Amino acid sequence: MAHPHLDKVKEYLLDLQERLCEGLAAEDGAAFREDSWTRESGGGGRSRVIENGHVFEKGGVNFSHVFGERLPASASAARPKLAGRSFHAVGVSWVLHPHNPHVPTAHGNVRFFIAEKDDADPVWWFGGGFDLTPFYPVFEDVVHWHRVARDTCQPFGDDVYPRFKQWCDDYFKLHHRGETRGVGGLFFDDLNEWDFEHCFAFQQAVGDAFLDAYLPIVRGRREMPYGERERDFQAFRRGRYVEFNLVWDRGTLFGLQSGGRTESILMSMPPLAQWQYCWEPEPGSDEARLGDEFLHPREWLEEAEV
Amino acid sequence: MAHPHLDKVKEYLLDLQERLCEGLAAEDGAAFREDSWTRESGGGGRSRVIENGHVFEKGGVNFSHVFGERLPASASAARPKLAGRSFHAVGVSWVLHPHNPHVPTAHGNVRFFIAEKDDADPVWWFGGGFDLTPFYPVFEDVVHWHRVARDTCQPFGDDVYPRFKQWCDDYFKLHHRGETRGVGGLFFDDLNEWDFEHCFAFQQAVGDAFLDAYLPIVRGRREMPYGERERDFQAFRRGRYVEFNLVWDRGTLFGLQSGGRTESILMSMPPLAQWQYCWEPEPGSDEARLGDEFLHPREWLEEAEV
Numbered sequence A, B: 001m002a003h004p005h006l007d008k009v010k011e012y013l014l015d016l017q018e019r020l021c022e023g024l025a026a027e028d029g030a031a032f033r034e035d036s037w038t039r040e041s042g043g044g045g046r047s048r049v050i051e052n053g054h055v056f057e058k059g060g061v062n063f064s065h066v067f068g069e070r071l072p073a074s075a076s077a078a079r080p081k082l083a084g085r086s087f088h089a090v091g092v093s094w095v096l097h098p099h100n101p102h103v104p105t106a107h108g109n110v111r112f113f114i115a116e117k118d119d120a121d122p123v124w125w126f127g128g129g130f131d132l133t134p135f136y137p138v139f140e141d142v143v144h145w146h147r148v149a150r151d152t153c154q155p156f157g158d159d160v161y162p163r164f165k166q167w168c169d170d171y172f173k174l175h176h177r178g179e180t181r182g183v184g185g186l187f188f189d190d191l192n193e194w195d196f197e198h199c200f201a202f203q204q205a206v207g208d209a210f211l212d213a214y215l216p217i218v219r220g221r222r223e224m225p226y227g228e229r230e231r232d233f234q235a236f237r238r239g240r241y242v243e244f245n246l247v248w249d250r251g252t253l254f255g256l257q258s259g260g261r262t263e264s265i266l267m268s269m270p271p272l273a274q275w276q277y278c279w280e281p282e283p284g285s286d287e288a289r290l291g292d293e294f295l296h297p298r299e300w301l302e303e304a305e306v
Helices: A004-028 A139-156 A160-171 A196-221 A228-248 A250-257 A262-268 A286-294 A300-305 B004-028 B139-156 B160-171 B196-221 B228-248 B250-257 B262-268 B286-294 B300-305
Strands: A033-038 A043-051 A056-068 A087-098 A105-117 A120-133 A184-191 A272-274 B033-038 B043-051 B056-068 B087-098 B105-117 B120-133 B184-191 B272-274
Touching: A004 A043, A004 A056, A004 A087, A004 A105, A004 A196, A043 A262, A056 A262, A087 A196, A087 A262, A105 A196, A120 A139, A120 A160, A120 A196, A139 A160, A139 A184, A139 A196, A139 A300, A160 A184, A184 A196, A228 A250, A228 A272, A228 B228, A250 A262, B004 B043, B004 B056, B004 B087, B004 B105, B004 B196, B043 B262, B056 B262, B087 B196, B087 B262, B105 B196, B120 B139, B120 B160, B120 B196, B139 B160, B139 B184, B139 B196, B139 B300, B160 B184, B184 B196, B228 B250, B228 B272, B250 B262
Parallel strands: none
Antiparallel strands: A033 A043, A043 A056, A056 A087, A087 A105, A105 A120, A120 A184, A272 B272, B033 B043, B043 B056, B056 B087, B087 B105, B105 B120, B120 B184
């Protein structure tokens, strides 16, 4: 199956991976290492990982292009009928787990799917977004993050940021905990409501915005002092990150169902996580503030601009 | 919905919980704490948890009885048509995460389900088993574990141990890693091939056998010296335990789908887990022996008795 759009998107994604790694490595001072892999049933990827850097305890920026005869059901929420068709899936995913608990964990992804239809043109759609998971959140950081998200969406219509901001809140939800994973950002899937060029432009805008959204926050918090208490809380919250990724994340499920490379998919796992039975932060503590004030959907920009 | 069998099974399970906690606390020297909880849509449970004991870093023995109008699909592998019927589910689950990496992690569960049929007698079935997850496995321990399993099954037929041993190997498999969770034991589900009394007797035999299977191994290994290297490897392997429980375990899924109590369901999570990208033990090391020799199905008893 050949598709005229695929090479264009792929070229952008490989370049995005390059630029994300450059920007993050420049901030960190340490380098990413690279692994290339191939998938027996079609495709492969280029994983870039940083471990024990100066800022990032663990992080990865992974490109993959997989294809095959049977699209897994998890690939598309809106189009269950496409499951089982031959497909291409190409994307870049990234996750950063900083050492310093004052620096939020961040995640982003941009992806493009094509599924064959028997006697019609193939169906294509884009997905992507970025979301932030702080441990000791700072309101101004969250506002900055969402301002970049809004400014990225603005040229594509006034309704784009509110829709994809809400989708992000809805998607990154730990249903079994009654909390969001973090403070959100943007999430979109099944995007083909505009023509290809316009959708692709939007995907590029989202990918390109990530460093502007994240690096100023990293710079502002990376030198803040912390101790065992903060690291413990970070490990506890990273347990929740694991729960989201393994129980609820459709991307992880798609990767595992489609025979992706396990080590690349689970690159998103934090370096260290902890679980204590019924642990709760002390009421009124900095740790309690996270859940009390930040782990439910809020209109950050409206609050900031009142 | 009332069912004559339910009270009998429940009484056994509550007593089993009591005896398991007594036996484990006597070995540990520290006590379990108890939490009772109720479930909004029907039922509740009694959770007993030990943390930072002398032997057990974290462990739990949880009783629950939940009921409701719609049986989740994950309750029965063999009877998808029962999904959506009104049901009772009663069970005890236990997980022990020892401090010492030379002491294996152990898990067990016995459960009983009843699902209503509109105009016929309700359907009931039993499930359960126990399985062992060593970090630094000792062949003789694995043989002891499986001997207890076999001797437990023997009075119920020669085919019972081989069937439920294989089911355990098949069930506790990390498909995305191509390895088993540990060295297996027994697993059974959808059991109603004998009459109620006989099935119930088997469930009791399995529940009652656990301490005989596990405590001799704990006693033999709990004083073995270990250091940072062994603790690191334990944390790494506990990451795999998390992956199994959150990605593949139908019991965890059933709990989360049926609106069970999250802290009781995720009591099974290890206290600490770690993920390193593409980490592999050094060939020929004690750590490599685990995967090379123990994390694929073997006929332990045949090998031991040759």
